[in-house]
Amino acid sequence: MDWTDKTNELMNTWQDAQKQFWGPWYDWVQSSMGGSSAMSSFDPTQFLKAGVDTWSGAAGGTAQRLAGNLLGNPEIMARSVNVLMKAWETVAPKVQAGKPWKPDLEGLLGQWQEEMSSLPNRATATAGEFTQLTRSMFEQWTPITAPWLSMVGQAMASGHPGAAFMGGTAGLDRLMGFEEGIHPLMTGLGELPRGTVIRQKMGKLLEAVDSLTDVRASQAEFHKAMAEAMGKAVEQTMEHLAKLAEKGEPITNVRDLLRTWFGVADKTLNQTFTSAEFMEVQDNMTNALMDHKVKQRAALEIIYQAMEIPTRSEVDEAYRDIHALKKEVRILRRQLKELTQDSKPAPARKAPAARRAPAKKAAAAAT
Amino acid sequence: MTQFPIKIRSDELARELAEVQRKITTGLERLADTKEDDVDIGSTPKDVIYERETWKLYHYKPVKDHKKLHPIPLLIIPPLINGYEVADLQPDRSVVRNFLEQGMDVYLVNWGYPHRGDMYLATDDYVCDFMDDAVDFVREYHGVEKTNLFGLCQGGTMCTCYSALFPEKVKNLVLTVTPIDFHRHKVDGKPHIGLLFEMGMKADVDRMVNAFGLIPADVLNVSFLMASPFTLMFGKYADTIDMLENRESLVNFLRMEKWLFGGPGVSGMAYRDLVKKFVQGNQLVKGELELDGRKVDLKNITMPVLNVFAERDHLVPPGCTMALGEHQKHNKGYKEFPIKTGHIGIYTGGASQKIMVPGVCEWLREQDKA
Numbered sequence: 001m002d003w004t005d006k007t008n009e010l011m012n013t014w015q016d017a018q019k020q021f022w023g024p025w026y027d028w029v030q031s032s033m034g035g036s037s038a039m040s041s042f043d044p045t046q047f048l049k050a051g052v053d054t055w056s057g058a059a060g061g062t063a064q065r066l067a068g069n070l071l072g073n074p075e076i077m078a079r080s081v082n083v084l085m086k087a088w089e090t091v092a093p094k095v096q097a098g099k100p101w102k103p104d105l106e107g108l109l110g111q112w113q114e115e116m117s118s119l120p121n122r123a124t125a126t127a128g129e130f131t132q133l134t135r136s137m138f139e140q141w142t143p144i145t146a147p148w149l150s151m152v153g154q155a156m157a158s159g160h161p162g163a164a165f166m167g168g169t170a171g172l173d174r175l176m177g178f179e180e181g182i183h184p185l186m187t188g189l190g191e192l193p194r195g196t197v198i199r200q201k202m203g204k205l206l207e208a209v210d211s212l213t214d215v216r217a218s219q220a221e222f223h224k225a226m227a228e229a230m231g232k233a234v235e236q237t238m239e240h241l242a243k244l245a246e247k248g249e250p251i252t253n254v255r256d257l258l259r260t261w262f263g264v265a266d267k268t269l270n271q272t273f274t275s276a277e278f279m280e281v282q283d284n285m286t287n288a289l290m291d292h293k294v295k296q297r298a299a300l301e302i303i304y305q306a307m308e309i310p311t312r313s314e315v316d317e318a319y320r321d322i323h324a325l326k327k328e329v330r331i332l333r334r335q336l337k338e339l340t341q342d343s344k345p346a347p348a349r350k351a352p353a354a355r356r357a358p359a360k361k362a363a364a365a366a367t
Numbered sequence: 368m369t370q371f372p373i374k375i376r377s378d379e380l381a382r383e384l385a386e387v388q389r390k391i392t393t394g395l396e397r398l399a400d401t402k403e404d405d406v407d408i409g410s411t412p413k414d415v416i417y418e419r420e421t422w423k424l425y426h427y428k429p430v431k432d433h434k435k436l437h438p439i440p441l442l443i444i445p446p447l448i449n450g451y452e453v454a455d456l457q458p459d460r461s462v463v464r465n466f467l468e469q470g471m472d473v474y475l476v477n478w479g480y481p482h483r484g485d486m487y488l489a490t491d492d493y494v495c496d497f498m499d500d501a502v503d504f505v506r507e508y509h510g511v512e513k514t515n516l517f518g519l520c521q522g523g524t525m526c527t528c529y530s531a532l533f534p535e536k537v538k539n540l541v542l543t544v545t546p547i548d549f550h551r552h553k554v555d556g557k558p559h560i561g562l563l564f565e566m567g568m569k570a571d572v573d574r575m576v577n578a579f580g581l582i583p584a585d586v587l588n589v590s591f592l593m594a595s596p597f598t599l600m601f602g603k604y605a606d607t608i609d610m611l612e613n614r615e616s617l618v619n620f621l622r623m624e625k626w627l628f629g630g631p632g633v634s635g636m637a638y639r640d641l642v643k644k645f646v647q648g649n650q651l652v653k654g655e656l657e658l659d660g661r662k663v664d665l666k667n668i669t670m671p672v673l674n675v676f677a678e679r680d681h682l683v684p685p686g687c688t689m690a691l692g693e694h695q696k697h698n699k700g701y702k703e704f705p706i707k708t709g710h711i712g713i714y715t716g717g718a719s720q721k722i723m724v725p726g727v728c729e730w731l732r733e734q735d736k737a
Contacts, residue, residue: 003371006371010373010375013375013377013380014375014380016377017377017380017381017384061403062403062406062621062624062625062628062629063398063399063401063402063403063406063621064398065624065628066398066604066607066620066621066624067394067395067398067399088373092371096371241372241373242372244372245370245371245372248370249372250370250371250372250373250374251372251373251374251375252374252375252376252379253375253379253380253383254375254380254383254384255383255387255605257373257375258602258605259602259605261597262597262598262602262605263597263598263602265596265597266559266596266597266598267559269596269597270558270559270562271558273558273562273566274558274562274565279565279566279569282566283569283570283571286570286571286574286575287571287574289578290571290574290575290577290578290579291574291578293578293579294574294577294578315483316483316486316580319483319484319486319487320487322484323487323488323492324487327492327496330495330496331659331660
């Protein structure tokens, strides 16, 4: 049989099996992927997103988080097999004919990468108005699927599949330090009467918004780099399959196919992650996110100050002073001790067998 | 002849998916019955003998007769990143429990969960104040002039600094998978080895500390996952499907998950020190590190040192650990103890349980006899 036919048969078998055994999950996976056109709507960073989504649900308890991971398994399985099948469909005829197959795959991956890379830009283009843009600071993060942003998305969400299944309602607001109350406040920022805000304050708000633009730009770059890395991973996996074809050592079950994919992908990603180019892109994105968080805080502090609520900066300053005082006390105590003990090494402070002394309390020792 | 490389028959595929579905369903039912208390970690009986600010000092209840206990107490210092429970993950995989079985009198510092208000705690606070306080307390409590120190990973780096600053209080120093030289992480052709240190080399940690104050554990976990994203985020859970029917295996898996993802955040200043002074600046081996205004000189470490490392460690590659030997040429009591395992496996692996603690205890007894 022709390898194209064999691949089609394999894909049909796979889809039938999914429908048969994972009914509701199958629908969910298909709808989340935009229908049956697996490759064109496949987002490489969805893999990472799904992983982060599940492990970041720790607030709901260890068993809940694992339940989330288990529920996510069919989705990951389906996504993985779909993308591999689609790529294999492209290269199979050439592999069978012993001809170069990489140019065909490159065409497919190029198209895929272009789609992925343009996602953040499309999102930005829809947010022209100031109000919309500030609102989008939170609402449009979720679709941008880099792991960092997924964490932010999770921070806004009320739970994850594991928590839902187990009846939990634990929120994940702790992630990235975005407290629950910030969302509505920031959403409303853009709606503040502009005439009542002095230029300097308005400047801070605009800086926060500008920093979001920087975040988006850096994320687009990160997205592109991830898409390229995932493209390489797919290519390497195809190469691995081609070698198996030559050796006559076929993969006979889905989980072995997935293990092959995960193993090859990890190896390829590791190489990418340690490249200077990728690290620069990653650092740029991390830095943009950090800057944005700082500028958000500065913008929020305008409101806190207006309401006579202590700001984060003021509280942190108090913490810094307390810490500095504690340190000063420690150094003075040490100097005093050295003076009184004539700098000799400290012997045991009490005679042996002083065990089972009552616990000292924090308050006594903390100063 | 070239063969089609994927031969998944429809009937076998159906059977495989049915099996996966059945196992997942069973697993979810089992998980629904699993309470958080069932997933107990750090469960070896102990007393809190001292507590202060974010941390506590534990004294584990000896399992041997007091007369048979080793006379020098053993103080375990965990890292600031990840919880102390790695040393006491499950009853049959517990470094702490093994030490007790060997007749050691075991103390441990649980650094706890720092809050935003602790964001200014730096390495010198931890080493020169908290650790020193813990060591003094153990010396007094136990009635000895010196104590044995046992450092876990970054806790070992802190023990190294402490021993260089306060050598008069340390009888023997035991380090496990401890980074000393942070610039010896690369292994040709193996990019996942030392990936964390590589990523840290150019990280703008000041920005991160400014943004967060307290570095959230989840941010740190992302870094760990980057070493093998697919395997750690998906492959591991796909393999879990096979252990769902065995309750004991499942609970043990959950214990590891709980430890991995339930760790504490890290004070911003301590994190800044770790990245800037240790990882980027490599100040410890360059002799440039200062804590509390005092230079940390590795030549001051003159007590016996046992440097335990994992040969398959991808987080702290052996080169980073063994570098201490070059700074211990003056010390005849310096010894290395390689174990064929990985970074976490050294504390939790079945084989390591039989090798590491007995080996360390034997070495300690030899030193303390001398």
